[in-house]
Structures are given as structure tokens and as C-alpha cells.
Amino acid sequence: MRALIILSAIFLCFTNNLSAQDMDKEKDAIIIKSIFDESLSNGTCYERLRSLCKDVGPRLSGSPGADKAVDWAVEQMEAMGFDKVYKQACMVPVWERGDKESCVIKSKYAKKEEPLNVCALGYSHATPKGGITAEVVKVNGIEEVKAMKAGALKGKIVFYNRPMDERMIETFDAYGGCVDQRSRGAIEAELKGAVGSIVRSMGLRNDDYPHTGTMAYGTEPMATIPAVAVSTKGADDLEAWLERDPELEIELKVNSRNLPDKESFNVIGEITGSEYPDRFIVVSGHLDSWDLAEGAHDDGAGVVHSLEVVQLFKQLDIRPKHTIRVVLFMNEENGTRGARKYAEEVKEKGEYHLVAIESDSGGFVPRGFCVEGTGILPMRMLTQISKWEELLEPYNLHRFKEDYSGVDIHLLKDQNFPLVGFYPDPQRYFDIHHTELDVFESVNKRELELGAASIASFVYLSDKYGILAPVKKMIPNNRKASDL
Amino acid sequence: MRALIILSAIFLCFTNNLSAQDMDKEKDAIIIKSIFDESLSNGTCYERLRSLCKDVGPRLSGSPGADKAVDWAVEQMEAMGFDKVYKQACMVPVWERGDKESCVIKSKYAKKEEPLNVCALGYSHATPKGGITAEVVKVNGIEEVKAMKAGALKGKIVFYNRPMDERMIETFDAYGGCVDQRSRGAIEAELKGAVGSIVRSMGLRNDDYPHTGTMAYGTEPMATIPAVAVSTKGADDLEAWLERDPELEIELKVNSRNLPDKESFNVIGEITGSEYPDRFIVVSGHLDSWDLAEGAHDDGAGVVHSLEVVQLFKQLDIRPKHTIRVVLFMNEENGTRGARKYAEEVKEKGEYHLVAIESDSGGFVPRGFCVEGTGILPMRMLTQISKWEELLEPYNLHRFKEDYSGVDIHLLKDQNFPLVGFYPDPQRYFDIHHTELDVFESVNKRELELGAASIASFVYLSDKYGILAPVKKMIPNNRKASDL
Numbered sequence: 001m002r003a004l005i006i007l008s009a010i011f012l013c014f015t016n017n018l019s020a021q022d023m024d025k026e027k028d029a030i031i032i033k034s035i036f037d038e039s040l041s042n043g044t045c046y047e048r049l050r051s052l053c054k055d056v057g058p059r060l061s062g063s064p065g066a067d068k069a070v071d072w073a074v075e076q077m078e079a080m081g082f083d084k085v086y087k088q089a090c091m092v093p094v095w096e097r098g099d100k101e102s103c104v105i106k107s108k109y110a111k112k113e114e115p116l117n118v119c120a121l122g123y124s125h126a127t128p129k130g131g132i133t134a135e136v137v138k139v140n141g142i143e144e145v146k147a148m149k150a151g152a153l154k155g156k157i158v159f160y161n162r163p164m165d166e167r168m169i170e171t172f173d174a175y176g177g178c179v180d181q182r183s184r185g186a187i188e189a190e191l192k193g194a195v196g197s198i199v200r201s202m203g204l205r206n207d208d209y210p211h212t213g214t215m216a217y218g219t220e221p222m223a224t225i226p227a228v229a230v231s232t233k234g235a236d237d238l239e240a241w242l243e244r245d246p247e248l249e250i251e252l253k254v255n256s257r258n259l260p261d262k263e264s265f266n267v268i269g270e271i272t273g274s275e276y277p278d279r280f281i282v283v284s285g286h287l288d289s290w291d292l293a294e295g296a297h298d299d300g301a302g303v304v305h306s307l308e309v310v311q312l313f314k315q316l317d318i319r320p321k322h323t324i325r326v327v328l329f330m331n332e333e334n335g336t337r338g339a340r341k342y343a344e345e346v347k348e349k350g351e352y353h354l355v356a357i358e359s360d361s362g363g364f365v366p367r368g369f370c371v372e373g374t375g376i377l378p379m380r381m382l383t384q385i386s387k388w389e390e391l392l393e394p395y396n397l398h399r400f401k402e403d404y405s406g407v408d409i410h411l412l413k414d415q416n417f418p419l420v421g422f423y424p425d426p427q428r429y430f431d432i433h434h435t436e437l438d439v440f441e442s443v444n445k446r447e448l449e450l451g452a453a454s455i456a457s458f459v460y461l462s463d464k465y466g467i468l469a470p471v472k473k474m475i476p477n478n479r480k481a482s483d484l
Numbered sequence: 485m486r487a488l489i490i491l492s493a494i495f496l497c498f499t500n501n502l503s504a505q506d507m508d509k510e511k512d513a514i515i516i517k518s519i520f521d522e523s524l525s526n527g528t529c530y531e532r533l534r535s536l537c538k539d540v541g542p543r544l545s546g547s548p549g550a551d552k553a554v555d556w557a558v559e560q561m562e563a564m565g566f567d568k569v570y571k572q573a574c575m576v577p578v579w580e581r582g583d584k585e586s587c588v589i590k591s592k593y594a595k596k597e598e599p600l601n602v603c604a605l606g607y608s609h610a611t612p613k614g615g616i617t618a619e620v621v622k623v624n625g626i627e628e629v630k631a632m633k634a635g636a637l638k639g640k641i642v643f644y645n646r647p648m649d650e651r652m653i654e655t656f657d658a659y660g661g662c663v664d665q666r667s668r669g670a671i672e673a674e675l676k677g678a679v680g681s682i683v684r685s686m687g688l689r690n691d692d693y694p695h696t697g698t699m700a701y702g703t704e705p706m707a708t709i710p711a712v713a714v715s716t717k718g719a720d721d722l723e724a725w726l727e728r729d730p731e732l733e734i735e736l737k738v739n740s741r742n743l744p745d746k747e748s749f750n751v752i753g754e755i756t757g758s759e760y761p762d763r764f765i766v767v768s769g770h771l772d773s774w775d776l777a778e779g780a781h782d783d784g785a786g787v788v789h790s791l792e793v794v795q796l797f798k799q800l801d802i803r804p805k806h807t808i809r810v811v812l813f814m815n816e817e818n819g820t821r822g823a824r825k826y827a828e829e830v831k832e833k834g835e836y837h838l839v840a841i842e843s844d845s846g847g848f849v850p851r852g853f854c855v856e857g858t859g860i861l862p863m864r865m866l867t868q869i870s871k872w873e874e875l876l877e878p879y880n881l882h883r884f885k886e887d888y889s890g891v892d893i894h895l896l897k898d899q900n901f902p903l904v905g906f907y908p909d910p911q912r913y914f915d916i917h918h919t920e921l922d923v924f925e926s927v928n929k930r931e932l933e934l935g936a937a938s939i940a941s942f943v944y945l946s947d948k949y950g951i952l953a954p955v956k957k958m959i960p961n962n963r964k965a966s967d968l
Contacts, residue, residue, distance in 0.1 A: 037651045167521040398882035427849050427930045446911045
């Protein structure tokens with residue numbers, strides 16, 4: 001009894017010295033620890049990802065796989081007990097790869113035809129049945145082609161060989177530094193008379209896996225020439241062959257086709273907020289993937305991260321004040337039609353978004369979050385997040401910067417909502433991005449679970465404190481208080 | 485000309501506003517960027533690791549592989565143009581695994597014998613030719629066995645089944661929380677009469693790869709009973725079988741042997757400091773590995789990280805003021821005889837170490853550094869490092885904490901040197917640690933290169949500024965200045 005009294009006295013002394021905010025910090029620390037503990041020991045995201053990858057598989061917009069993914073997402077949300085589950089219709093492009101592409105080098109110096117490992121880019125048109133055969137013009141980027149005279153590439157196949165800059169720590173910046181060759185290369189080459197386009201894969205490794213990807217977005221003009229990506233090894237081989245024989249020819253066969261647009265869906269689920277049911281915290285990823293693999297990192301990880309936020313809240317009985325809305329976008333990869341539709345409807349309905357969060361950088365070990373927004377929003381977000389750093393640091397979450405948030409939620413930017421991109425470690429992403437290697441087995445269970453817990457913790461703090469640090473009204477220097 | 489004058493004027497205005505320290509920061513930033521650029525675009529550590537893994541391979545102390553590794557290391561250092569290359573002799577234990585171990589469950593409920601995937605622990609004695617067969621007693625940790633009465637395990641095989649705590653963010657702490665079952669489990673069980681020991685592998689995944697490891701260090705008493713690790717899947721299977729049939733028996737065959745100690749070597753190379761040739765910055769890893777694989781992460785990564793510091797300095801013509809001493813320790817895995825020898829000689833010769841750095845946590849993406857030392861050394865190191873944070877942050881180096889530095893350099897602690905452990909991301913380490921999966925292919929090139937550049941940058945800053953923030957002499961509160 002005596003010991004109990006002493007203990008109580010010590011406890012009272014201790015708690016009396018704590019401010020309300022400190023007490024909250026202590027509670028927050030306990031809740032965030034429980035989120036991480038739960039994700040690492042009773043998490044469901046890894047098995048859910050297995051199901052998406054193995055039961056659904058590849059799910060390019062407009063394909064039967066994408067239809068299956070929509071059904072899968074609705075089933076998952078219903079089984080998890082979301083308060084509201086619905087589909088949001090949008091028209092998506094339909095592109096089919098057809099039989100596997102082929103590409104061979106024909107040189108007078110080669111004993112036989114030298115094969116290159118290629119894959120068609122999304123939206124690419126087919127070659128004629130027998131393929132096309134033409135000489136190759138190597139360029140080091142799209143600007144070189146833009147500067148050419150009309151007809152300069154007449155009858156040629158252009159070979160874009162600008163590599164990603166391996167010295168960049170931010171691999172997404174290295175990607176951004178040359179992806180225009182893929183997205184706009186064919187159209188620019190066609191304007192100069194080219195009959196085909198080959199682009200060096202957007203990858204940092206030297207390997208033999210070609211990386212597909214889209215050639216155009218939505219309303220942009222489309223190339224009518226066939227366009228493929230060649231593996232980084234293949235690009236180096238082709239470069240070496242061109243050194244030896246500048247007159248060599250390439251034979252390229254592509255069997256793809258573009259079909260009319262088709263209806264598909266974003267899948268949306270909500271947990272209704274207890275205090276502010278009409279204010280939304282969006283947590284999102286995209287449901288579609290490229291056709292070459294299971295889209296495990298891109299963006300199966302984002303899909304299961306988003307669902308797991310709700311799963312963890314349910315398992316831990318965390319009841320958010322705001323409505324948590326999980327949005328699984330359709331058609332991020334080749335058109336962002338789902339995200340456009342979503343942004344339109346938000347505008348029409350005037351739906352208030354406290355914050356929109358996206359996970360579309362893979363299921364790798366978490367590092368932090370990127371913030372994006374108009375005007376001083378990013379600064380106010382970073383000020384707010386800086387108050388949470390102590391809470392997030394034990395989980396190795398250190399990196400909070402103004403940067404691009406994500407392709408889908410970016411379309412909400414002009415509605416002045418605060419946008420947040422989950423930032424996992426980016427070093428391995430472009431080893432697998434848009435290749436046949438992006439399968440379930442390439443995802444590490446713990447890394448995925450840590451990502452889910454990081455996003456759930458961020459949602460917990462945003463729900464409790466808001467994501468924007470308050471701004472004091474200030475008197476401009478050149479005016480007196482009485483003027484205001 | 486006019487433009488040049490204006491530019492010069494702008495430059496002068498700019499530089500006049502910078503303090504000497506800012507100027508240095510600017511220069512430091514340029515040099516650190518050049519170190520990362522060089523590592524990522526012209527680095528040699530990945531190919532050097534390939535050579536260590538493929539040309540040398542497994543290299544357990546006392547094995548022909550270890551001899552080969554010593555020769556390899558000397559050759560590498562000589563080819564790289566170190567100023568001084570030498571071997572430091574030490575006696576190492578010799579343990580041979582022999583033919584592959586086997587383990588089967590024999591239960592009256594099983595239609596046939598159920599195999600478990602096991603591997604002998606380092607120093608384990610063999611079973612008799614025909615193996616041993618005995619009932620199994622499952623325990624949840626070493627304390628349970630310590631608390632048993634004498635003879636409580638008579639004739640039994642003990643099964644240590646305490647798992648690593650998957651909720652811990654720091655996986656090395658999770659490892660530390662149950663590795664005593666592996667290192668001390670057999671001896672404790674033998675004291676209670678057990679005839680064999682099976683330990684759940686120190687891994688965080690559920691898979692079928694057993695993790696080997698040492699059972700005793702140096703002068704500790706050794707068990708004479710056979711001891712194996714079972715895969716995590718095997719441990720779960722065995723647990724389930726024991727639920728069904730508590731009287732089941734295990735048949736265990738181990739074919740290892742302990743041989744007399746043998747001479748081996750640390751391999752040491754130096755680049756002589758231009759100003760302080762007798763003050764050393766040690767950069768280290770260990771040359772030996774377990775026998776089941778190529779020791780790519782453990783500790784091939786540390787070996788090539790250490791060599792790459794010198795390689796990068798040479799490629800970039802960075803000339804250190806202090807002597808950079810690369811120490812490749814022998815026998816970290818099962819005895820630390822090399823590190824003991826090194827520490828002894830340092831003491832004998834009174835060699836001053838500015839700092840000792842170790843890389844022995846794998847070749848994963850860098851996060852930061854751990855500091856260790858006696859008294860206020862860690863605090864002074866962290867104060868100094870905090871001045872470098874701005875320089876290291878662009879490379880996602882954020883984590884600087886007081887923590888264990890490394891098994892080998894830890895033995896220098898009582899000589900009051902500042903110790904630093906390279907801290908790569910720890911999430912995937914225990915997926916491969918001490919298993920047959922620790923091969924070259926499990927290492928990511930960029931992650932390895934970023935590690936080498938991180939350590940090289942840290943060495944550059946330590947060489948330039950020292951690793952200890954200066955301490956002002958202070959007057960204790962209860963004394964007057966005149967008393968001092």
C-alpha cells in the first residue's frame with residue numbers, strides 16, 4: 001500500500017509537469033506504436049497483395065484483368081466492412097499488345113541476325129505483318145530530333161539512347177530527365193519522317209528486361225508509327241553495332257492494336273467520419289497496371305497500402321473524425337482517365353478534401369512524405385509535419401520535402417487541396433518498373449507493412465491535428481492596423 | 485568582356501557575403517557530390533564484390549576459402565596502389581561442416597518420416613554415424629532452460645523456439661533479443677542433460693532456409709552435444725507436430741568436426757596521411773564468412789565498402805591528412821580472433837586512432853551512422869556530426885544515433901577511441917543473414933555504391949574536421965575558478 005502511494009505521488013508529480021500537448025504526444029506515440037506493431041505482426045497487406053497479383057494478375061485499363069481488378073477491389077472493401085463502397089465510371093482507352101514483339105539487327109558484319117529484347121510502348125501501332133526494315137539513326141534525346149529539319153528521318157527508325165542519369169540520388173528525377181523520349185519520342189520522330197521508334201528502357205541497371213510505358217496522355221496527339229523500348233543491355237548492344245556498321249538495318253515487328261474506348265471504374269470506399277463526415281481524407285493508389293507483369297510495386301503496393309489504413313484503424317478501433325476515403329484509381333498508366341473523372345466530380349460536388357495522399361512509388365522501405373500544393377500550402381504542411389517529426393523518427397521516417405505528390409492526386413492541385421505523396425526508398429524502383437519483374441515476389445513483406453503503417457500513422461495525425469499549420473493574420477508593412 | 489566583368493562582380497558580391505565556414509561548406513558539398521557521382525558512375529565496389537563472391541566464394545576461418553580470401557585481399561590492395569599492405573597473423577579455430585546435416589520427425593501419426601531443413605551451428609560436434617534419436621522438449625528461450633532442475637532434459641533434444649520480435653523496427657535489436665538461444669543454448673541444455681539442441685533460425689521471414697551462426701566465442705566453454713538451426717518454416721512445422729504428438733522423436737545427423745587452431749591473417753592496407761601519418765582513421769569489414777554461401781552482404785559488402793573508400797579517394801585525388809588504414813578482419817564470425825589480435829597490437833604500439841569505422845550490417849541502402857565510445861565520446865561525436873547533417877542530407881543520410889558500432893571495432897572501445905558503425909537500412913538483412921541466400925545476386929548495385937560513397941564522405945569529413953566536437957573547460961558548480 002505504501003509503495004502504491006509513493007508510486008502514485010511520483011506519477012502525479014510527473015503528469016503535473018506535462019503540458020496537455022505533451023500528454024497528447026505521449027498518447028500519440030502509443031497509438032503510432034500500436035499501428036506499427038499491428039501492421040508488422042497482424043497486418044493483412046502482404047496477403048492481400050498476393051491475392052491481387054496472383055488471383056487478378058496484370059490489369060491494363062480496358063483489359064479483362066482490369067475488369068477483374070474492379071470486382072476484386074469492391075469485394076475487398078465490402079468484406080472489410082467499409083461504410084460505403086461504390087464504383088465511379090469513366091471511359092478508358094483500350095490497347096492490346098498482341099503477340100510478342102521482335103526486333104533484330106541486320107548487319108553485313110554479323111554472321112546471323114542479332115536479336116534485341118524489346119517491348120511495344122502503350123498506344124503503339126502495329127507494323128505491317130512482315131515488319132518494317134530500316135536504317136537506324138541514334139539520337140541522345142528528344143531535343144536533337146526537334147532541332148532536325150523536316151524529312152531528316154525519312155524512312156529511318158530513330159533510336160533514342162539517352163540513359164537515366166545514374167548519379168542522381170532521386171531516381172524519379174533521373175526518370176523525369178529522359179522519359180520524354182518514351183512519351184513524346186515517336187510523335188516527334190514521325191514529324192521528321194521516321195517510320196519507327198526505339199527507345200532505351202527507363203532503367204538504371206544494365207539488364208535484358210525492356211520497360212514498357214505510355215506514349216501519350218489523354219488528349220495529346222498520337223504517333224502512328226510503331227514504337228518499342230529496348231532493354232538497357234540491348235541499347236548498349238545496338239550502340240556498339242552502330243559503331244561498327246552505321247548502315248545496319250533493324251527489322252521490327254509489333255502486333256499491337258488500339259481499340260475504341262470502353263467503360264471502366266475507379267473503386268471508392270469510405271469510413272464515415274464521426275465529427276466531420278463531409279470532410280475527406282483521401283488515401284489512394286491505382287488499380288490498373290501494365291500488362292507485362294503483376295504490377296506488384298506499381299501499384300499493387302499503393303492499393304494494399306490504402307486498404308490497410310482502414311484495416312489497421314478497424315483492428316485497433318481507431319475512429320477517425322473525418323471521413324477516410326480510399327480511392328483506387330483506374331487508368332493511371334495510360335491516360336489518367338479515372339483521376340480526371342474523380343477530380344471533375346469533386347469540383348462539381350464541391351467536396352472538401354482535408355488532404356489527399358497517394359502511394360505510387362512502390363512497396364519499398366519508407367523514408368517519409370512529399371508535400372505539394374498551391375501557394376504557401378507546402379510550407380504550411382511542412383511546418384505542421386515538423387511538429388510530428390519526433391513521433392515519426394523512431395520508424396526511420398525522416399524525409400519531408402516539397403516535391404511531386406503523385407500522378408492521380410496531382411489533378412486535384414488546382415482545387416487548392418493539400419497533396420501528399422508517400423516516399424519509400426527510391427533506389428530499386430527502376431529495376432522493376434514496367435517490366436516483367438514487377439511481380440509479388442519482388443516485394444518484401446516487412447517493407448510493405450512498414451509502408452502501410454507509415455501512411456496509417458500519417459492519416460491518424462492528419463485526422464487529429466489537420467495537415468496545415470495555422471497562419472496568423474499579419475498586418476502588411478505598408479498599412480496601419482486601423483486600415484484593416 | 486562586359487558580361488565577364490558583370491559576372492565577376494556578381495561573384496565577388498556573393499563570395500564577400502560568405503563566411504570562411506560557409507565557403508568550406510560549399511567546397512565540402514562539391515567534394516561530397518563528387519564522391520557520390522564517382523561511386524555511382526565509375527565505382528568499382530560492385531565488380532570487386534563479384535570477384536570476392538565468385539572467384540573466392542565461402543571463406544570460413546581456417547578453410548581453404550579463407551586462405552584464398554587473404555591472398556585476394558592482398559592482391560586487391562597492391563593493385564590499388566596502397567602505400568603499405570601487410571598481413572597480421574592470428575590463430576583461428578577450424579570447424580568443418582562435413583556432409584549435409586539431416587533431421588526427420590518420427591511420429592506415430594505421420595505416414596512417413598517428416599524432414600526438417602536444418603544446418604549445424606558453428607563449433608557443433610557431430611552425432612554418432614547413425615545419428616541420435618530422442619524426444620523433443622520445446623522451450624521459449626534460454627531462461628526457461630536455466631530455470632530447470634539438473635537432469636530435467638536427460639536424454640532429450642531441446643527445441644529453442646523463441647522467434648525474433650517482428651514488431652521491432654531495429655531488426656538487429658530483434659536479433660539481439662533471442663540470439664542467446666543459438667550462442668548459449670546448447671551449453672545450457674547440456675548442463676540439464678540434453679543430448680542435442682535445435683534452435684529456430686534467427687530470421688524474420690517464414691521460409692525454409694536455416695540460418696547458421698556461432699555457438700560460442702573464443703574462450704567460452706563449448707557444448708559437446710550436436711546443435712543445429714532449423715528454418716523458421718521447419719520450426720513452425722515442428723511446433724505443430726508437437727501439438728499433435730508430444731511424444732514424437734527426432735532423428736538428427738550432424739557430420740561436423742572441430743580441428744586444431746590454425747594460422748590465418750587480418751589483411752591491412754594504408755594510405756599514408758600527408759600531415760599526421762601516425763594518426764589513423766580505420767575503415768573496416770571482415771574477410772571471413774559463413775560456409776553456406778558467398779558472404780555477399782556479410783561481410784563482402786563491408787570489405788568492398790572499405791576498399792572503395794581508398795579507391796574513390798584515389799580516383800578523385802583526395803589526399804587525406806591522416807593515415808587511412810583499411811583493416812579486413814579475419815574470424816569475426818566465430819571467434820573474433822583477428823579483432824582481438826588487432827586491438828592488442830594497437831595497445832602495445834600505442835597507436836592513436838582518430839576514429840574506427842566498421843561496415844558489417846550489409847550492403848543495403850544507407851541511412852546513417854551509429855556512434856559508440858566511452859564516457860561523453862558518443863555525445864561529442866553526435867555534436868560534431870550534427871554540423872555535417874546539411875551536407876549528408878541530400879544523400880538521404882538522416883540517422884545518427886548512439887548504438888553498437890560493430891563486432892570487430894567494439895574491441896577497441898576500452899582504448900577510448902571513437903567508434904562508428906555504418907548503418908544501412910536493416911529491414912532485409914535477416915532474410916539472408918548466415919543462409920545460402922547471402923550471394924552476390926542478393927546485393928543491389930546502387931545500394932552498395934551509395935554505401936561506399938556514404939562511408940567515403942564520412943571519412944573525408946572526419947579527416948578534415950575530426951570526429952569529436954571540442955569541449956570547453958567548465959568550472960563545476962560547487963567550486964570557484966580560483967580553486968582550479
